[in-house]
Amino acid sequence: MWESNIETADPPLGKCPACDVTIPAANLVIAYDMVGDWPRMLATCPDCEDAVNPV
Numbered sequence: 913m914w915e916s917n918i919e920t921a922d923p924p925l926g927k928c929p930a931c932d933v934t935i936p937a938a939n940l941v942i943a944y945d946m947v948g949d950w951p952r953m954l955a956t957c958p959d960c961e962d963a964v965n966p967v
């Protein structure tokens with residue numbers, strides 16, 4: 913079932929490949945066109961504050 917107390921519309925982008933921290937959708941910097949089966953994204957990690965590709 914869905915968690916009814918979650919108000920954020922956007923799901924997390926993924927996790928930082930360096931420190932395994934969940935990156936919220938608000939940290940999205942840029943989203944590229946689809947490459948193969950996966951969307952390519954660049955987002956700022958809230959922990960290491962680096963621009964990473966969420967995994």
Ligand SMILES: [Zn+2]
Binds near residue numbers: 958
């Ligand atoms: Zn990180």
